[in-house]
Amino acid sequence: MHLPxxxxxxLRRNVIEVEHLTKRYGDTVAVEDISFRxxxxxxxxxxxxxxxxxxxxxxxxxGYLPATAGTVRVAGFDVAEQSLxxxxxxxxxxxxxPLYPDMTVTGYLDFVARIKGVPAAERRSRVDAAIAxxxxxxYRHELIKRLSRGYRQRVGLAQAxxxxxxxxxxxxxxxxxxxxxxxxxxxxxxxxxxxHTVILSTHIxxxxxxTCDRVIIINKGRIAAVDTPANLTAQLRGGHLVRLxxxxxRNGLEQTLRQIPGVRQxxxxxxxxGGRMRVAVETEPGSDLRSRIAAAVVGRGWELYELxxxxxxxxxxxxxxxxxxxxxxxxxxxx
Amino acid sequence: xxxxxxGVVAIYxxxxxxxxxxxxxxxxxxxxxxxxxxxxxxxxxxxxxRSLAASMQAMQFGAPPEVDVPSxxxxxxxxxxxxxxLFLLPMATMGVYAEERxxxxxxxxxxxxxxxxxxxxxxxxxxxxxxLILLLPTLAYHGVLFWKSEPRPPLGILLSxxxxxxxxxxxxxxxxxxxxxxxxxxxIAAVVTFCVALVLWIIDIAGPGAGTTAGELFQYLSVLxxxxxxARGVVDTTSLVFFGSWIALGLFLTxxxxxxxxxxxx
Numbered sequence: 001m002h003l004p005x006x007x008x009x010x011l012r013r014n015v016i017e018v019e020h021l022t023k024r025y026g027d028t029v030a031v032e033d034i035s036f037r038x039x040x041x042x043x044x045x046x047x048x049x050x051x052x053x054x055x056x057x058x059x060x061x062x063g064y065l066p067a068t069a070g071t072v073r074v075a076g077f078d079v080a081e082q083s084l085x086x087x088x089x090x091x092x093x094x095x096x097x098p099l100y101p102d103m104t105v106t107g108y109l110d111f112v113a114r115i116k117g118v119p120a121a122e123r124r125s126r127v128d129a130a131i132a133x134x135x136x137x138x139y140r141h142e143l144i145k146r147l148s149r150g151y152r153q154r155v156g157l158a159q160a161x162x163x164x165x166x167x168x169x170x171x172x173x174x175x176x177x178x179x180x181x182x183x184x185x186x187x188x189x190x191x192x193x194x195x196h197t198v199i200l201s202t203h204i205x206x207x208x209x210x211t212c213d214r215v216i217i218i219n220k221g222r223i224a225a226v227d228t229p230a231n232l233t234a235q236l237r238g239g240h241l242v243r244l245x246x247x248x249x250r251n252g253l254e255q256t257l258r259q260i261p262g263v264r265q266x267x268x269x270x271x272x273x274g275g276r277m278r279v280a281v282e283t284e285p286g287s288d289l290r291s292r293i294a295a296a297v298v299g300r301g302w303e304l305y306e307l308x309x310x311x312x313x314x315x316x317x318x319x320x321x322x323x324x325x326x327x328x329x330x331x332x333x334x335x
Numbered sequence: 336x337x338x339x340x341x342g343v344v345a346i347y348x349x350x351x352x353x354x355x356x357x358x359x360x361x362x363x364x365x366x367x368x369x370x371x372x373x374x375x376x377x378x379x380x381x382x383x384x385r386s387l388a389a390s391m392q393a394m395q396f397g398a399p400p401e402v403d404v405p406s407x408x409x410x411x412x413x414x415x416x417x418x419x420x421l422f423l424l425p426m427a428t429m430g431v432y433a434e435e436r437x438x439x440x441x442x443x444x445x446x447x448x449x450x451x452x453x454x455x456x457x458x459x460x461x462x463x464x465x466x467l468i469l470l471l472p473t474l475a476y477h478g479v480l481f482w483k484s485e486p487r488p489p490l491g492i493l494l495s496x497x498x499x500x501x502x503x504x505x506x507x508x509x510x511x512x513x514x515x516x517x518x519x520x521x522x523i524a525a526v527v528t529f530c531v532a533l534v535l536w537i538i539d540i541a542g543p544g545a546g547t548t549a550g551e552l553f554q555y556l557s558v559l560x561x562x563x564x565x566a567r568g569v570v571d572t573t574s575l576v577f578f579g580s581w582i583a584l585g586l587f588l589t590x591x592x593x594x595x596x597x598x599x600x601x
Contacts, residue, residue: 052416065597088448098350098443102356115447117338137487159443 001215015040015167015197016061021070023056023221030056032221033070033173038214039153041194042329045212048199051220054201061199062092074167088117091165091196092314095172097156101145105136105155108144109162114205116163130158134188150181161196166257168192170200174207194334242293244279245271255280258298262287344447347464350431354465359430365425365470373475374415375408382407390408406490413496413566416473417559419537420466420504425528428467428511432589441596451593455586459512466504470497492568496533499565503558507532509585515590516560525597532558532559536584 020112023031031053038044041280046054046304061072063079063086077086100108109127118126125309131140134154139147153173160168163328173189189211192198202208208215209229217224217232225232234255250268257279265282283289285323292307297304354360364596382404422477435441444454510532515524539557554560 064442064446084448084450090446092443092446094439097441098438098440099438100353100438102353107352111349112443115342115346115444115449117341117448135456143375146490154516211540 013039013313015075016056016072016199018073019071020059021057021060021072022068023053023060023065023067029221031060033219034218034223035070036216036223036226038197038199040197041190043193043198043211043213045201045215046218047203047205047208047215048218048224049203049254054218054262055171056221057218058092058169058199058201062090062169063087070245088118088163089166091160091163091168093156093160093168093170093173096177097152098159099144099152099155102143104141104143105131105139105147105158108155109158112159113162116165118163126162126164129164130162133161133191134158135184146332150177150184153177153181153185159207161192166197167197170198172201172203174202174204182207190296239290240283240289242281242283242306243306243310244277244297244304245306246277246279246297246302246304247275248277248297248300250277252300253277253297253302256300257281257293260289260292260296262289263293339450340454342453343457343460346444346449346454348460350458350461351464354461357430359426360465363427363465364469367419367423368472370419371412371416371476373471374419375412378411378415379404381409382411403486404494405484406481409477409492409496410486410566412473412476413500414563416470416500417503418428418563419533420500423469424466424504424507425511425525425532426482427513428462428508428528429525430515431462431512432516432592433518433521433524436516436596437521445593445597451590453511453532454593455589459509459586459589462508462512463505466508468503470500470504475564489568492566495565495570497567498570499574500584502560502565502575506558506578506581506585509582509589513589513592515586516589516596539569 014037017038018037019035021031021034022029034053036044048059054066059073060067061079063083066080074086075089075240078091079086100111101113101220106127109130110123113123113126129331131137134157135328136151136154136158139151142153147155153176156172157173160170174185177185186207189198189200193213200211212229214226214228215229215232250270254266254268257263262284264284267280269278269280271275271278281289282295288309290307294304294307350524368585386404435444445451477488477493498521511524511528514528514531515521517522518527535556537559538556539554539560554597555573555577561571563578564571
């Protein structure tokens with residue numbers, strides 16, 4: 001079936017298609033067999049510790065680095081085979097904003113619009129739009145070297161948006177900003193939802209739950225998990241944590257708690273103050289075992305000082321998924 | 336083709352804007368004029384004194400005066416300008432790629448819909464334009480000769496001399512562009528460019544004696560020999576090919592260097 005290009009573009013839902021992507025530097029593997037898709041208008045978060053392969057993956061997506069194996073298609077164009085067509089449709093903010101300190105904000109954005117191939121007639125209005133979106137109006141004639149870190153980051157964002165790209169790729173967009181600036185940048189990213197497809201990387205967890213529709217957790221070059229932030233928190237790890245503080249018999253305690261159906265794991269930490277213990281009980285998702293735990297403890301005649309339920313934060317899930325020591329819990333989580 | 340030119344022009348404009356606000360460009364321009372002017376004055380007065388001495392000799396002994404002041408001045412001046420270019424042009428090109436690499440802006444260029452060729456050409460043409468701007472004020476020197484001297488300065492030597500200087504500068508700039516693309520340090524780029532250019536400048540002295548094949552090769556590679564021809568008013572095809580292929584090789588190597596940057600980066 002033959003369809004005009006514009007129509008085909010609208011029908012295609014997946015704007016980014018990454019298949020079996022692998023990148024090696026000599027013997028070291030930076031990214032290994034990563035596959036994922038991003039739908040139009042979606043905001044996808046890459047989460048992972050430093051050196052996990054986030055930046056490498058983004059650099060391959062933007063056509064800066066060639067892949068060792070696998071294919072990447074952006075807006076239907078293969079980034080290796082039809083590189084220029086793909087690059088035209090991508091706005092990219094590297095971790096270090098690519099700024100020329102001796103240029104003014106407007107001069108710089110005009111230059112970027114030119115090399116991104118924005119037609120001369122639209123250039124001015126595109127530059128103005130990018131400035132308005134990033135709230136740089138006051139500083140438009142300022143030299144970039146005179147701007148503070150936060151404003152430079154905004155210029156970097158404006159640069160990624162100036163040609164109104166279908167896909168926006170942001171590498172650690174909030175790193176090094178103060179809390180107020182971080183909120184502004186996140187707000188700006190949220191405004192892109194729907195009109196642009198966004199991939200952003202971060203190692204700050206709340207950022208993902210606040211801005212992203214979907215999260216890919218990358219560790220050691222592999223995908224450790226893919227889901228919505230809510231599901232990751234609720235389902236994937238799922239379980240809740242019940243924290244107790246009590247005085248009792250240590251050996252008997254673990255046994256007693258493990259007998260309660262729905263308890264996954266018990267960890268006990270003795271407190272210096274004679275015989276008191278702090279206990280963390282991990283339970284199955286969707287169950288509230290607080291009353292049964294309390295009953296069991298009190299039933300044995302132990303003194304219960306504190307009992308509260310804590311849901312696992314994304315931070316804890318992330319640590320579990322990416323920390324080697326907890327191999328067992330990771331398997332449990334995937335089961 | 337129009338799309339191709341648009342990318343080149345965008346890069347070119349950016350580079351020229353950068354030179355316009357860069358202290359380095361003004362220092363190079365200032366030094367070029369200062370040294371060029373100083374030598375011009377020295378050379379001119381030297382030949383005028385010699386010419387005066389020669390005509391006094393002629394009056395005493397009846398021999399005709401032999402000193403053609405304009406020709407000799409022009410000849411020596413081009414020799415000097417070539418050497419000044421050798422010293423100063425490495426500074427004009429040291430930042431072209433090294434600075435982009437250090438700031439990370441190379442990542443912007445290489446992820447934009449412009450080809451490596453457009454980047455290389457835009458940057459090279461900009462550095463060449465800076466060189467043209469450097470040469471512009473030297474026209475005034477010859478203006479003085481045209482205005483005051485008798486006999487008139489030979490136009491042929493003047494034109495071939497400038498052609499030679501442009502080719503020489505173009506070659507140094509191509510070399511400088513390439514070396515700047517290999518490092519993140521402007522200082523290293525400048526020093527290495529200067530050293531390579533200097534070696535090529537005097538390679539026939541350093542090389543084995545004439546007569547051997549190696550000796551002939553070294554003589555062919557000597558920039559000075561090719562350049563001196565132009566300064567004497569001789570436009571030799573061998574020299575045109577020599578400088579032309581040097582420039583082409585420099586640009587090609589720069590292109591390869593950009594390409595390899597994609598593979599190297601860890």
